[in-house]
Amino acid sequence: MCGVAFYPLSFTLYPLSFALGVSSRLPLKIVMTEAVQPEFSGVLVIDKPAGITSHDVVARVRKILRQHQVGHFGTLDPFATGVLPVSVGKATRFAQFYLKSRKSYEGTIHFGFSTDTYDATGEATSEAVVAAPEVPVLEDHLRQFTGRLLQTPPPYSAKLVGGVRAYKLARAHKPVDLGPVEVEIYALELLSSQGAQVRFAVECSGGTYVRSLAHDLGQKLGCGAHLAGLRRTAVAEFTLNQSVTLERLQEAAEQGKVESCVVRLEALLPDCPELVVRGREETSVRHGHAFELAQALRPRRGEAPGSAPGITLLKILGSERRLIAVAKHVSGAIYHPDLVLV
Numbered sequence: 001m002c003g004v005a006f007y008p009l010s011f012t013l014y015p016l017s018f019a020l021g022v023s024s025r026l027p028l029k030i031v032m033t034e035a036v037q038p039e040f041s042g043v044l045v046i047d048k049p050a051g052i053t054s055h056d057v058v059a060r061v062r063k064i065l066r067q068h069q070v071g072h073f074g075t076l077d078p079f080a081t082g083v084l085p086v087s088v089g090k091a092t093r094f095a096q097f098y099l100k101s102r103k104s105y106e107g108t109i110h111f112g113f114s115t116d117t118y119d120a121t122g123e124a125t126s127e128a129v130v131a132a133p134e135v136p137v138l139e140d141h142l143r144q145f146t147g148r149l150l151q152t153p154p155p156y157s158a159k160l161v162g163g164v165r166a167y168k169l170a171r172a173h174k175p176v177d178l179g180p181v182e183v184e185i186y187a188l189e190l191l192s193s194q195g196a197q198v199r200f201a202v203e204c205s206g207g208t209y210v211r212s213l214a215h216d217l218g219q220k221l222g223c224g225a226h227l228a229g230l231r232r233t234a235v236a237e238f239t240l241n242q243s244v245t246l247e248r249l250q251e252a253a254e255q256g257k258v259e260s261c262v263v264r265l266e267a268l269l270p271d272c273p274e275l276v277v278r279g280r281e282e283t284s285v286r287h288g289h290a291f292e293l294a295q296a297l298r299p300r301r302g303e304a305p306g307s308a309p310g311i312t313l314l315k316i317l318g319s320e321r322r323l324i325a326v327a328k329h330v331s332g333a334i335y336h337p338d339l340v341l342v
Contacts, residue, residue, distance in 0.1 A: 039067055040262060042091050043087050043091050043094075044086045045085055045263065046061070047244065048083075048084040048232075050079055050081050054072050057084055061246075065253065065258065070086060072087060073095055073238075074103065077230070079121050081230070082230075090265060093341075094268055094269070094326075094339070096339075098235070102205060103203070103235050104232070105230055105231065106230075107199070108197055108198065108199050108228040108229040109200065109217060109225050109228060110196055111133055112128050113125075113226070114126045114218055115226045116156065117226075118209075118214060119211050128224075129224070131196050131225075133193070133221055141221065142217075145217065146188050147184065149185065150181065150182055151181055151208065151209065151216070152179070152212060153166070153181065153212060155169075155178065157178075159178055183204060183208040185203075185205075186203045187202065188213075211227045211230075237271075266322065266323045269313065272315045273311055274317055275315070276317045276321065277317070277319075282324070285340070286324060288340050292335075293334075324340070325339060325340045326338060
């Protein structure tokens with residue numbers, strides 16, 4: 001649905017004083033103000049360009065929309081491009097549900113030398129060698145990097161080391177002691193191989209560093225490697241097909257059509273079942289009171305007493321079918337509205 005931007009007129013009228021004999025032909029000052037975007041809540045899937053941080057994107061969106069409450073679901077490195085879900089208004093409160101979301105990427109690994117940042121922006125940390133891994137060797141090693149594995153984050157990362165960001169220690173040439181973290185690689189596919197350049201696609205869990213994946217592959221093959229390019233194609237349900245550039249968002253704002261770019265609150269968490277409440281039940285949910293699911297949704301006969309009905313989150317819609325809350329499973333058939341949109 002397209003929104004309409006209204007341009008309000010501000011009039012300044014000079015008072016008339018007939019007693020003093022002032023002419024009635026007084027100037028009328030008309031001030032045209034800029035278009036004001038109505039505040040809204042939802043997610044903008046931004047196609048982030050290379051060379052700027054995720055925080056820079058958030059700042060640009062704040063300026064374009066003139067809304068202060070703006071955030072994002074999952075940092076994207078400055079040199080990377082692609083999907084960056086930017087939350088606006090009440091949608092910023094949904095970040096907790098997207099922390100561990102699946103992410104998909106396409107990228108290029110350059111074999112032959114490693115870098116301190118594990119990507120093309122860093123300084124070489126190994127002597128360059130001629131490397132052109134054969135396809136069967138690459139495919140075998142890619143298989144070894146699928147499934148659950150322990151991965152050490154890059155020294156140039158936002159991980160905390162003794163309360164200090166790792167990248168700050170690395171820039172100061174101080175030791176960066178980062179322990180391995182369990183991640184999961186759901187799929188890792190070889191797209192093409194040409195000499196030292198290898199293109200790939202990966203689907204992985206939240207918290208996975210694709211830079212570390214490229215670096216570790218180079219270590220395994222004994223020739224060093226770094227990530228030469230990266231484009232994120234999806235974060236959870238948000239994909240490149242839904243994305244808009246910052247320039248397109250600016251145009252939409254100027255035309256009063258920002259809502260055409262927005263993923264509405266009701267469309268978030270599409271895999272979560274919906275529950276419609278009305279009347280007293282709706283009032284109770286809006287006040288954050290726990291509730292019990294209807295008999296039909298409880299555990300079946302034979303299941304362990306107090307077992308969960310298999311639903312960890314519920315989207316609660318009000319009588320007008322607008323999202324009013326997200327409830328978490330407590331125990332048995334009991335749910336509590338952890339996130340209430342008032």
